Amino acid sequence: MKMTKRMTMAALTTAVMLTAGSSYAAAQEFQTIMPISAQIEEPVKVQPYTLLVNGAAVAEQGYVHTDGATIMLPLRDLAEALDYSVTWNSATKSVELAKGNQWTSIKPGEDRYSFARMLITLGIAPQIQNGKIFVPITFASEVLRAEVTRSGADVSVMQVERKTATTDGFVTGISIKDGEGQVHLNGIGTEGIVLNVSNDTKLIAEDGSPMAWDELSLGAEVEAVHSLAMTLSLPPQTSVYELKVKGQAAPVDMLGTAGTIEEVTTSQDGTVMVLLKGEKLSESSQSEIILRVQVDTLLTTPSGEPATAQSLVKGSRVIGFYGPMMTKSLPPIGTAWKLVVLPAAEQ
Secondary structure (H helix, E strand, C coil), X not given: CHHHHHHHHHHHHHHHHHHHHHHHHHHHHCCCCCCCCCCCCCCCCCCCEEEEECCEECCCCEEEXXXXXXXXXXXXXXXXXXXXXXXXXXXXXXXXXXECCEEEEECCCCCCEEECCEEECCCCCCEEECCEEEEECHHHHHXXXXXXXXXXXXXXXXXCCCCEEEEEEEEEEEEEECCEEEEEECCCCCCCEEEEECCCCEEEECCCCECCHHHCCCCCEEEXXXXXXXXXXXXXXXXXXXXXXXXXXCCCCCEEEEEEEEEEEECCCCCEEEEEEEEECCCCCCCEEEEEECCCCEEECCCCCECCHHHCCCCCEEEEEECCCCCCCCCCEEEEEEEEECCCCCC
């Protein structure tokens, strides 16, 4: 009986040591000072591949994965040569890479990588060899967006010049906290485009002066300079580098509703009033509201072209922006600041 207990305890001790081993090995690479008593793993004999980043060879070599085809590259050497900061997160037992508004987290043993805040898989999980973390060669091209070529036993990774695109539009959704989050342009749901905001994203006025994120409001006309790379999701998502508010900024307390005009009426003084029913664009907005169309109400199309009052008919798809001053009736009545007339929905 005592012999059985000893064997059981020995087995449990071995299991605990094996489980902790991989996390310890990963953390080794990211410690500035190694204690003399630290465990040194036996080197793994692998076919070496020289990694050249922007034409210069890095210290650590790559190797071929056990699948016999995929080349594994040293994560730290690769990332730092591309000017990424590399840190070990002991809480999540993962490696975090950051450069500008680009950020990703890599965890050994998990085939989960991120790009533009979207998770992607590469078919091969990060591995630990000789106390260092290695990633598949596709990590350099698919996640870090670098140009990768292979010649014999050499793997060349070149930093691709940042390619950008510009999108004009109006703000239909804002979700930002502590300088990070998302801004939705030109639609709701699967329509439009979602801009991923980071601490490095610049928000500026038309004259170039900086703005705070709490100054950005629904309905604002903006020009976004963003990454050319986008996710294949609907709506597509991309990293935004600069967001410029065009013209006079909208009131910061602007509310919004996206939906369909259910009814159009004209009051005794000639004011056109539309009953808009649909989806509210913020917590304080309304899903159903009557909006007064005043002389100074802006009527536009999604492209920014002027629209006419004749386009405000029953069944029209509209995104309405209005202030917080509303009647207490049901539905409430407010004054439209801007009405964006959308194309008819595809049947």
